[in-house]
Amino acid sequence: MQQKDVLQMKPEIADKQLTAKPVITGSEAVIRSLIEEGVDTIFGYPGGAIMPIYDALYDFQDQVRHILVRHEQGATHAAQGYARSSGRVGVAFATSGPGATNLVTGLADAYMDSTPMVCVTGQVAASLLGTDAFQETDVIGITMPITKWNIQVTRAEDIPAAMAKAFYIARSGRPGPVLVDITKNAQFGEFEYSYKKCEYIRSYRPVPELNQEAITAAAALINSAKKPFILCGHGVLLSGAEKELIALAEKAQIPVGSTLLGLSAVPVDHPMYVGLLGMHGNYGPNMLTGEADVVIAVGMRFDDRVTGDVESYVPNAKVIHIEIDAAEINKIIKADVAVHADAKQALAALLPQVNQADHTAWLQEFRDADKKEYDKVQQAELYPTEGELKMAEVIRLISEKTNREAVLVTDVGQHQMVASRYYRFKNPNTNITSGGMGTMGFSLPAAMGAKTGTPEKEVVAIIGDGCFQMTLQELGTIHQSQIGVKIVILNNNFLGMVRQWQQLFFDKRYSSTEMVNPDFVQIAKGFYIPGQKVTARENISAAIDEMLAHKGAYLLEVVVEKEDNVFPMVPAGAPVSSIRLE
């Protein structure tokens, strides 16, 4: 289809050719704004109040691909997956009322996990606002605390500026979701269109000025440290500071632990990398956090799943907190040196001031802890020889067979923790998971977004049997839009993580956690997606090969040990040093 030429298609306004600005509808302005912002993909679902925008979209199908999801929640998670994998802003469309309220989970998830996303919702006509009109809901009020910014547009001529601001806010500083609610009259209204990208808002400072004194103070602390420890967070990936972080770690021989969302910033086999922090993280980085004398937290927010008991966290350390969001500094852990800055800028400034150092003995402590964890936990998990299949061995095989280069999209629960622990991440932005919100059902739509954003990469969704059933209708989207994601269901016929807690903390009273599951392979077949089910160890390797060799989407159900637990584990609210290996 040809790009729509407004002046040709609207003969009634052709006599306005002499004016420099074309007269178009608000709906067309929405689509043109998206194109101006470089958007190539929209995930969405039409409905009454957004129909004019969908009508405008019809003329731009050669420039913007619309992926019709099966539920608006799927659109948001797909936009998140797209954004996290590609680094570009994800876009989702929904109609008013239930369409808009279905975005709430994804918006909250994107807000917690700092994901750049712009959601456009249709709204009833401005004259009907507040009258309880059909499919009217106060989506601005509902999403106020879970968006970085939101705006309701009631006039066509305000659309370009609102869209420009939305994209600027979503992607700048600490990224986040933005919602633009457009009333139906604004979609129909005509005006003289022109577009100007937003680069400045006078009340908003997305990137703080680097404070050189703070850098000098941070360097002095690092240079005096005997046991320095870097906590690498999502901010490292968001600011593209992986190289700077690794250079710092190498120069001063500083071990690096990663938060869940920081995973893939540093290759797992890097000599300075010591593992995952937090509740189900590795033994060493949790135990030794307590011994560190200088902690350098980069682009992370000391989530309670990382810190455990805050009072006893980092008891012996001075804390350097490098963070772009001022509200995160001193929120949970008091910073001795606060570096309010973009991670890449701060690390680049820090590097020349940090001395080369040798912390061999300190690093050895991590390696000794690794050995202990390997002997007590990992070996049996990764290389079992008898009994039912284990999640960890499946992840190990997928890691090996994808050459550690796949984008791993995990859901929430035991399989998420196991995948995060055992996939040996090599390249940045290859770990996509719902961290802050812990949204079950995230993975399938997020994987389809990731594959759309980075089609050149292998995208593997690791999903639990419970999570899969929260958003499985997106198999329809995957089939219709021919999205070649590999779907691995690790099926223990339980809500495994809740069951694990019931076992450990609720006297094995398994209240509503056992699942009677459908035939997942048959379900996939119903959506014309091939697949197979594996129950025996001798078949798993070949099944993964078959999945990866298949062109297009594929579903692999792996039946794993029913009552397996994820260890190590820091009980909720306990000190991280109380991490249990069994």
Next chain:
Amino acid sequence: MQKEYTVTVYTEDRIGITNRITIIFTRRGINITSLTTAETEIPGVYKFIITVMSTREKLDKVVGQIERLIEIHRAFVHEEEEVVYQELALYKISTKALHTGDIERLIRENNARILTITADYFVIEKTGHQEELTAFIKQLEPYGLIEYSKSGRVAIVKWSRRFHEHLKELQQAESIKQKAESIH
């Protein structure tokens, strides 16, 4: 320890900004005891003056989260001694009371004034701190207080000069930019 604090927030003029600010207090279970908002001397910039009972630690975090909002210029927490503040109250009293007792003395001693007198009632205005305004109620009660209405706090921050200069600079830069654009 919980005590009374004044929070000032400088914002852009935007629908819903009050909601954006107050939900941050709500989320942490902080009760707002008074809220006053009006345009500042800089057109388009509004100032919220909020009084709350809370702890400094909590409020420092709240203010950080308020400042994170896109349309907020700055937000501050002030201890009692950092602000000069006033509140205004109106007292409606039956006109009959003018003929009984010594209401004139009360008005004079309290630095209050009569705003209006009708056949049925008259209205007294008094400014001061909350304690003074409520103490005046007690004194007026014997005369038949019909209605009492009090404003929230207005406050001037003792050290606020630097920030206001920053705002004015922003304003100037903005108008220069607009002029430049209108020329093009």
